[in-house]
Amino acid sequence: MSATRAALPPKRRPVEADDRPVDRRFHSTLLRHLAVVLAAGLLLVAVSYAIEPFRNFQLATVAAYLCATAGLTVLTGLNGQLSLGHGALMATGAYTVALCQNAFADRGMSGGWLLPLSLGAAIVSTVAVGAVVGVAAARLRGPYLAGVTLAVAIVVPALAVTFDGVFNGEQGLSVPVEPPPLSLGPYFPYERWQLWLTGAATLLALLLLANLIRSRYGRSFRAVRDDEVAARLAGIHVARTQVLAFVVSAATAGLGGALLAVLAQSVSPGAFSLTLSLFLLMAVVIGGLGRLTGALWGAVLLVALPDLTHSVTELFTLSPAVAQRLEGNLPLAIFGLTLIVVMIAAPGGIQGLLSRLGRRLRARRS
Amino acid sequence: MDRFVFLTVDGLSRGAVYAAFALALVLIWRAARVVNFAQGAMAVAAAYVAYTVSTTTGSYWLGFVVAIVAGLLLGALVDRVVMRHVDHASPLNPVIVALGLVLLIQAVLGMVYGNEFRPAEAPFSRSALTVGGVAVLSPYDLFVFATIGVVVSGLAWLFARTPVGLRMRAAAFAPEVSRLLGVNVGGMLTLGWALASGVGALAAMLVMPTELGLHPHAMDLVFVSAFTAAVVGGLDSPPGAVVGGLVVGLLLSYVSGYAGSDLTPLAVLVLLLAVLLVRPGGLFAPVAARRV
Numbered sequence: 001m002s003a004t005r006a007a008l009p010p011k012r013r014p015v016e017a018d019d020r021p022v023d024r025r026f027h028s029t030l031l032r033h034l035a036v037v038l039a040a041g042l043l044l045v046a047v048s049y050a051i052e053p054f055r056n057f058q059l060a061t062v063a064a065y066l067c068a069t070a071g072l073t074v075l076t077g078l079n080g081q082l083s084l085g086h087g088a089l090m091a092t093g094a095y096t097v098a099l100c101q102n103a104f105a106d107r108g109m110s111g112g113w114l115l116p117l118s119l120g121a122a123i124v125s126t127v128a129v130g131a132v133v134g135v136a137a138a139r140l141r142g143p144y145l146a147g148v149t150l151a152v153a154i155v156v157p158a159l160a161v162t163f164d165g166v167f168n169g170e171q172g173l174s175v176p177v178e179p180p181p182l183s184l185g186p187y188f189p190y191e192r193w194q195l196w197l198t199g200a201a202t203l204l205a206l207l208l209l210a211n212l213i214r215s216r217y218g219r220s221f222r223a224v225r226d227d228e229v230a231a232r233l234a235g236i237h238v239a240r241t242q243v244l245a246f247v248v249s250a251a252t253a254g255l256g257g258a259l260l261a262v263l264a265q266s267v268s269p270g271a272f273s274l275t276l277s278l279f280l281l282m283a284v285v286i287g288g289l290g291r292l293t294g295a296l297w298g299a300v301l302l303v304a305l306p307d308l309t310h311s312v313t314e315l316f317t318l319s320p321a322v323a324q325r326l327e328g329n330l331p332l333a334i335f336g337l338t339l340i341v342v343m344i345a346a347p348g349g350i351q352g353l354l355s356r357l358g359r360r361l362r363a364r365r366s
Numbered sequence: 367m368d369r370f371v372f373l374t375v376d377g378l379s380r381g382a383v384y385a386a387f388a389l390a391l392v393l394i395w396r397a398a399r400v401v402n403f404a405q406g407a408m409a410v411a412a413a414y415v416a417y418t419v420s421t422t423t424g425s426y427w428l429g430f431v432v433a434i435v436a437g438l439l440l441g442a443l444v445d446r447v448v449m450r451h452v453d454h455a456s457p458l459n460p461v462i463v464a465l466g467l468v469l470l471i472q473a474v475l476g477m478v479y480g481n482e483f484r485p486a487e488a489p490f491s492r493s494a495l496t497v498g499g500v501a502v503l504s505p506y507d508l509f510v511f512a513t514i515g516v517v518v519s520g521l522a523w524l525f526a527r528t529p530v531g532l533r534m535r536a537a538a539f540a541p542e543v544s545r546l547l548g549v550n551v552g553g554m555l556t557l558g559w560a561l562a563s564g565v566g567a568l569a570a571m572l573v574m575p576t577e578l579g580l581h582p583h584a585m586d587l588v589f590v591s592a593f594t595a596a597v598v599g600g601l602d603s604p605p606g607a608v609v610g611g612l613v614v615g616l617l618l619s620y621v622s623g624y625a626g627s628d629l630t631p632l633a634v635l636v637l638l639l640a641v642l643l644v645r646p647g648g649l650f651a652p653v654a655a656r657r658v
Contacts, residue, residue, distance in 0.1 A: 082458050084465070136639055142457035143401035143601075144642055147593045150403070151638050154590055155631040162628040274586060278465050285462055321480075329476035336469030343463045344451045 029214050037207045044199045053191035057263070058303050060195040063202040064259035066299035069283045070209055070292050071252030076281070077290025078213065079245035080225035081137060085149035087277030088156035089250050090257025092129050093122040094267040095160070097258040098173040105176040112181060115262070119201065122258035123251050130250020131243065138242040153277040157269035172268025175261050198259045205252050210292060212248065221245050275332070282339045288351030297350045306331040371502060372494070373623040374616065379507040380576065381615020382514040387569040387592035388599065388607035389518065390562040395601045397538045397558035400449065400460040401593070404467035405566045406585030408444065411471050412437040412567035413574055413584075414479055417486070426489045433567045441563025445556045475582040488575035510572050517565060518608060525604075534558060587631060591618065594638040600648025610648070 048056055072086050100118035104110075133152060137145050160167040167173065180193035212218055220241045223231040228238050261267045283298025309330045313323055346353055387405070394402045402408075415436040420429030444467065452463050490505035525531035536544040537554035545551050573588055574580055595614040599606025614637065621633040641648070 076458070080456075080458070082461060136643060139646070140642055143395075143403075143461055144597065144646070146403065146461045147401065147590075147597065148635075148638060148642060151590045151594070151631075151635045154586060155635045158628070158631045162626075162632070274583075275469070278469055281462065281465060282469065325477050325480050328481065329473040332469050332473035333477065336466045336471075336473060339466030339469065340448060340463055343459060343466065344448075344453075347453065347459075 030211060033207055033210045036210075037203050041199065041203055044195070044203075048192045048195045048199075053189045056189070056191035056195045058307070060191070060198040060263055061260070062299045062303045063195070063198040064256050064263060065280075065283070065302045066256075066296055067202050067205050067259060068253045068256030068280055069287070069295040069298045069302075070206055071249040071256070072280050073284040073287070073290055073292065073295045073298075074209060074213065074221070074252075075245050075249035076284060077294075078218065078225060079221040079242060081242060081246065082142075082146050082281075083137070083149045083246070083249070084146055084274075084277045084281065085133060085152035085156075086249070086253045086280050087272050087274065088153045089126050089130060089133075089253035090260065090276065091156055091160070091267075091269070091272035093126045093254030093257035094261035094272065095167060095173070096122040096125040096254070097261045098175045098267045099166075101175050101177065102173060110178060112178070115177065115197070119255060119258050119262075122254050126254025126257070127247055127251050130247045130254070134243040134246030134250065137246055138239040149277075150274070153274045157272050160269040167269075170269060172266055172270075175265045175267060177262055177265055194263055198263065201255060201259055205255055206292060209248075209252065213292070217241075217244065279335065282335050286338055286342050286349050288349030289347075291351045294349050294351035305334060309334065369623065373619045375494075375503055375507060376623075377616035377619025378612060379510050379615070380573075380619060381595075381612035382510055383569050383573045383576075383611070384588070384592045384595045384615050385608040385611025386514050386517055386565055386572070387588065388595035388611045389521065389604055390566040390569065391592060391596045392599075392601060392604050392607045393521075393558055393562040393565070395596075396604075397534065397555055397562075398445075398449070398460075399454070399457075400464070401601070402562065403461055403464035403589075404444065404471065405563070405592075406570075406589030407468045407471040407475075407582075408440050408563050409437065409566040409570035410580070410582060410585045411475060412440060412563075413486070413570045413580060414475055416571060417484060417580055420487070426487060430489075430571055433571050434564050437567025438560045438564040440567075441560040442556050444563070445559035449559070450552075450555075472582040479580075479582075481582060483579040483581050486574035486577075486580050492575065506575070513568070513572060517568060521561075521565070521604070530557070587634075590631075590638075591634050594634050594641075597638060597648060598641050600650045603648065603650040606648055606650035609650070 044059075047059070051059070068086055068090055072083065075081050075083055097118045100121050101114070104114050104118070133149070136148060140148060160172070161169050180188045180190065184193070213221075220231070220236045223234065223236055224238050224241050231241075232238055257272070260271075264271070279302055280298075283302050284295055285298075286301060287296065287298030288294025310327065313326050313330065318326065342349055348356070387409075390405060391401060394400055394405075412433045416429035416433035418429075419432045420426055423429075448463060448467065449460060452459050454460060488506050490509050492504050492506045494502060494504045494507075496502065523531075525535060533544070533549045534554045534557060536547075537549050537551040538558070541551050544554075569592075570585060570588075574584065577584055577588075591614050592611070595610035596607050597610070598613055599608070599610030614634070617633060617637060618630050622630050
């Protein structure tokens with residue numbers, strides 16, 4: 001019965017933000033989410049002018065990762081399905097964008113509408129792959145599902161090498177992306193344009209996800225996670241709900257991968273290894289499973305931690321060989337260790353700790 | 367025909383290693399209801415320890431023994447320090463923690479040894495002996511078969527014939543009752559982890575010379591193959607793990623021999639999916655009552 005219960009402690013769960021009585025003026029969920037997204041968008045534009053280009057690029061990377069982690073947290077946190085294959089789904093999206101953009105460039109087509117078209121194609125292809133994996137996943141539980149998605153994560157990057165006629169093997173493909181439109185002025189920094197693009201796509205995806213979570217479907221996701229038998233008795237089609245959750249999650253992962261490819265302007269199998277899949281899972285667990293804000297913390301960590309360890313190792317004078325070994329591996333070790341500690345000591349993750357802190361502060365005030 | 371014989375023997379030899387590794391997974395699954403996703407990384411860590419010992423002392427066999435001891439200790443350590451404290455209410459939790467261990471172990475190995483391939487030596491020649499003009503078995507294959515045979519029959523004897531094995535089975539089957547009867551359930555669990563990890567380390571030592579060499583990620587695909595083997599046989603069945611290992615080994619050998627080695631990961635995925643969708647309990651699962 002507990003076969004699909006998610007990692008959150010099922011008993012004594014704090015009252016979720018969803019259940020709190022809402023202020024009358026913000027009664028419409030859609031309007032409330034729209035307001036938040038608009039505010040976030042304005043803030044992002046303001047921030048993009050305030051910080052240097054490299055930070056803009058980093059923030060854009062956070063946005064791309066956020067797409068994938070938000071989808072994964074819906075799948076794992078809200079629906080109780082563990083996927084180790086989201087790195088592979090991101091690769092699907094990334095390669096689709098690369099193939100589309102190259103096809104457009106080869107035919108000499110240009111225009112601002114091409115990139116959204118490629119991103120759409122990336123989402124469609126990832127949805128197709130996600131549906132196939134999701135149908136299989138809906139029949140599997142716990143460690144079996146983890147094993148299958150682990151195999152997917154290892155196999156898909158290898159396919160890029162097997163069919164190197166299309167995917168160009170380990171070299172990967174380049175992704176031609178057009179410069180920012182001239183109407184923004186001739187000296188508009190490219191990184192700011194990248195942040196705008198990825199930020200807009202991610203905010204749109206988040207808006208849709210947030211509404212989905214609060215809808216009938218979101219409630220079915222949670223019902224299936226908590227007790228499959230009870231959900232079935234309540235008239236929920238369990239398998240269909242699980243496939244839907246997987247497909248939604250795959251779509252966002254595909255978009256995230258596509259955005260990463262657009263940011264890096266290239267794709268290669270090395271960028272979508274098993275480690276990436278583990279990173280995504282780690283990010284959502286450390287951030288706090290099942291919460292979009294947790295996904296945000298996770299995405300920030302994914303970008304910030306390697307940067308941070310880089311600056312820390314630079315403080316010490318190390319031989320180049322040692323520095324190179326530390327560079328790639330120290331963030332991994334910290335991620336792994338944090339993941340274990342979080343799972344044992346604070347299963348709610350960062351967001352869980354923050355909301356507990358917030359509740360305590362409110363309780364003291366009243 | 368020559369090629370077929372060669373591929374069959376090669377597949378059986380590879381399959382024997384998968385069988386041992388799958389057996390290690392089954393041991394932990396039966397004892398703790400956890401699929402140890404960190405098994406591959408733990409085994410690689412033991413193999414690296416053996417590499418250090420072998421290169422400093424120049425003795426392969428000393429390294430071999432050290433690898434198994436390191437495996438045993440690492441297994442006990444992982445159980446006592448990490449897995450014991452994980453909330454097992456959800457089956458996701460131990461899997462996630464094991465994946466954290468994978469990241470941690472591989473990163474530590476990368477920091478200490480670097481992310482490049484290290485040569486792994488074989489104690490016997492890997493060139494095949496010819497019988498009547500047909501290349502059949504290499505001395506190394508014989509060594510693999512003998513070692514795995516000893517390990518499998520040793521484990522069978524341990525579980526079926528010794529008091530310790532009986533206690534281990536009891537502790538896994540009915541923890542509360544066993545505790546009342548004076549069985550040290552926690553100790554048995556640790557012993558199970560240590561045994562499984564030791565067998566995993568042995569399998570890694572045997573498979574390394576046939577792969578590209580030592581690398582922190584060297585066991586990733588081996589782990590997936592062994593997991594597939596365990597699923598083919600049914601996660602609850604030790605004989606199933608052995609048969610599953612041989613089946614997977616043969617399949618991979620034929621696929622890489624006749625269709626190209628690039629396709630072996632895909633073949634593993636297809637087999638895994640096929641078994642899980644058609645017969646999720648594995649080939650050796652007893653008929654179970656249908657869940658509502």
